[in-house]
Amino acid sequence: MRVDRQLPTAEARDLIAMTRDLADAELAPRAAQDERDERFPREVFTTLGRLGLLGLPYGEDVGGGGQPYVIYLQVLEELAIRWASVALGVSVHTLSVFAIDAFGSPAQRSELLPAMVGGELLGAYSLSEAHAGSDPAAIAARAEPAGDPARGWQGRGAKAWVTHGGHADWYTTFLRTSEDGARGLSCFHLPADLPGLTAAPPEQKMGLTASHTTALMLDDVPIGPERLIGEVGQGLPIALAALDSGRLGIAAIAVGLAQAALDEAVRYAKERQTFGRAIIDHQGLAFLLADMAAAVESARATYLHAARLRDADRPYARQASIAKLVATDAAMAVTTDAVQVLGAAGYTRDFPVERYMREAKVMQIFEGSNQIQRMVIARQLARG
Numbered sequence: 001m002r003v004d005r006q007l008p009t010a011e012a013r014d015l016i017a018m019t020r021d022l023a024d025a026e027l028a029p030r031a032a033q034d035e036r037d038e039r040f041p042r043e044v045f046t047t048l049g050r051l052g053l054l055g056l057p058y059g060e061d062v063g064g065g066g067q068p069y070v071i072y073l074q075v076l077e078e079l080a081i082r083w084a085s086v087a088l089g090v091s092v093h094t095l096s097v098f099a100i101d102a103f104g105s106p107a108q109r110s111e112l113l114p115a116m117v118g119g120e121l122l123g124a125y126s127l128s129e130a131h132a133g134s135d136p137a138a139i140a141a142r143a144e145p146a147g148d149p150a151r152g153w154q155g156r157g158a159k160a161w162v163t164h165g166g167h168a169d170w171y172t173t174f175l176r177t178s179e180d181g182a183r184g185l186s187c188f189h190l191p192a193d194l195p196g197l198t199a200a201p202p203e204q205k206m207g208l209t210a211s212h213t214t215a216l217m218l219d220d221v222p223i224g225p226e227r228l229i230g231e232v233g234q235g236l237p238i239a240l241a242a243l244d245s246g247r248l249g250i251a252a253i254a255v256g257l258a259q260a261a262l263d264e265a266v267r268y269a270k271e272r273q274t275f276g277r278a279i280i281d282h283q284g285l286a287f288l289l290a291d292m293a294a295a296v297e298s299a300r301a302t303y304l305h306a307a308r309l310r311d312a313d314r315p316y317a318r319q320a321s322i323a324k325l326v327a328t329d330a331a332m333a334v335t336t337d338a339v340q341v342l343g344a345a346g347y348t349r350d351f352p353v354e355r356y357m358r359e360a361k362v363m364q365i366f367e368g369s370n371q372i373q374r375m376v377i378a379r380q381l382a383r384g
Contacts, residue, residue: 001263003081003300005074012071019075022051023082031083031210035355038202038209040167042122044086045093049119053079054093058101062113069245070307073252077300080256081263084359085211087256089122091249092163096123096172098242099187103230112189116170124168125246126159126190126216127239133161134372136174136239137182143175143223152228153177155190155197155221161366165214166199168192172242173216174235185235188227196221207358243367247320248310250367251303251327254360258296258331261338261356265289268342268351285341292334299327318380325373328363335360 002020007013026047034041048054056072058064065072072094080087097116100108115121132138141157155175162171171190178184190197200215230238266289269280279285306319335357339346346353364370 001259001266003077003259007071007074012067015065015067015071016074016078018051019053019078022047023079027079027082027086031085032352032355034210035085036209036349038212040164040210040212041086042167045089045122046120048086048090049122052119054090054119054122055097055117057094058097058113058117062101062109062117064113064117068307068311069248070304070311073248073303073307076249076252077256077259080253081260083210084253084257084356085208087253088208088211088250089164091246091253092125093123094249095242095246096125096168096170098245099172099229099238100189102241103187103234103238108189108226108229121169122164122167124162124164124171125242126162126165126171126173128161129158130160130215134369136185136236139174139176139185141175141218143177143186143188146222149225151222152225153188153223155188155218155223157218159216159218161203162199162214162216164212165216166202166212171197171216172229174239175218177232177235180233182236183233185239186232187229187235187238188223189229190221190223190227194221194223205362207355207360207362244317244320245310246367247324247373248303248306250363251299251306251320251323254324254327254331254363255296255300255303257356257360257363258292258299258327258334261331261335261353261360262289262292262296264351264353264356265292265338265341268345279341288337288341292337295330295334299323299330302326318377321368321373321376324367325370325377328360328370331360331363332357 052065055064056067057069060066076087100112143153143155146154169192173188173190174185176184177186196219198217202212202214270278272279303323306316306323309316338353339357345351
């Protein structure tokens with residue numbers, strides 16, 4: 001079912017139409033097989049980059065698409081309807097660019113941003129560690145002074161849960177530069193070919209298996225002073241600012257995944273016959289589908305509202321957490337119900353809904369678990 005979108009300009013309408021056509025032709029036909037094979041589709045990201053889809057929310061002055069977030073997120077949703085792993089890769093790439101765009105020096109912006117948003121390179125975001133997921137202040141991987149300030153730092157330790165680790169061309173990485181708790185983190189731009197920087201084999205996951213997730217090992221990685229983003233000790237504010245935007249990306253992807261599950265459930269319910277009529281004509285199942293549709297459209301409205309606040313330069317952190325919470329919980333519920341609609345068929349790999357259900361689960365976990373989102377929302381309510 002094609003989503004009826006209210007788009008502000010002809011350019012936005014053309015962009016969404018191009019995304020749909022590309023995703024139908026290039027993504028949908030191969031998604032299931034690549035997920036089964038756990039194959040990372042690097043060439044797909046090259047194609048998306050050449051079409052300008054890896055730099056949509058960044059300025060045209062640095063080679064980006066200059067699109068408002070409310071349009072970029074709807075592009076992400078359209079990609080996710082066809083293949084969630086690819087949409088996730090685009091979201092993570094966009095997140096990895098944020099630090100240089102928002103906090104980079106003029107030299108970093110001019111030297112690095114055109115290649116980062118231009119499409120040929122793919123970025124990754126490296127914040128979490130095995131024992132520092134929801135608590136970034138507990139990060140232990142370090143950047144230790146190299147002795148001579150002109151040489152910068154030596155990176156040591158391990159990062160965890162890095163999306164498309166081992167395939168990225170650079171890592172936006174957060175390392176400890178002092179023991180001053182949350183104020184002791186700094187942000188660095190690390191090209192993938194730095195000596196001592198290696199990715200572990202991909203994690204064995206229950207879903208999103210074409211999106212490789214790895215640990216990142218730092219073994220005396222030389223980090224020149226030009227690779228510091230922002231100021232020493234500014235890492236946590238940079239990370240948190242980026243995550244507000246990243247949560248909107250995950251919300252849009254979750255809505256796309258839920259829409260795909262709803263579409264498959266409706267299609268099946270129109271074709272499957274019991275007691276002489278299509279199962280969609282039985283009230284019990286029809287009401288279940290209606291609740292699924294309401295959940296999808298409500299979740300879409302939450303992320304669009306938060307995106308409009310972001311585009312208007314208004315505070316949106318609480319709304320981003322609400323969007324991430326509502327959309328990912330909806331995706332889990334809708335995909336689970338889609339399996340129920342298809343019955344025994346839904347539990348087989350002959351239909352995509354079992355994959356959608358597996359993929360939805362992690363969306364309640366990454367970019368801050370939904371328990372963390374509730375904490376963020378409650379704290380902001382307490383502040384008034």
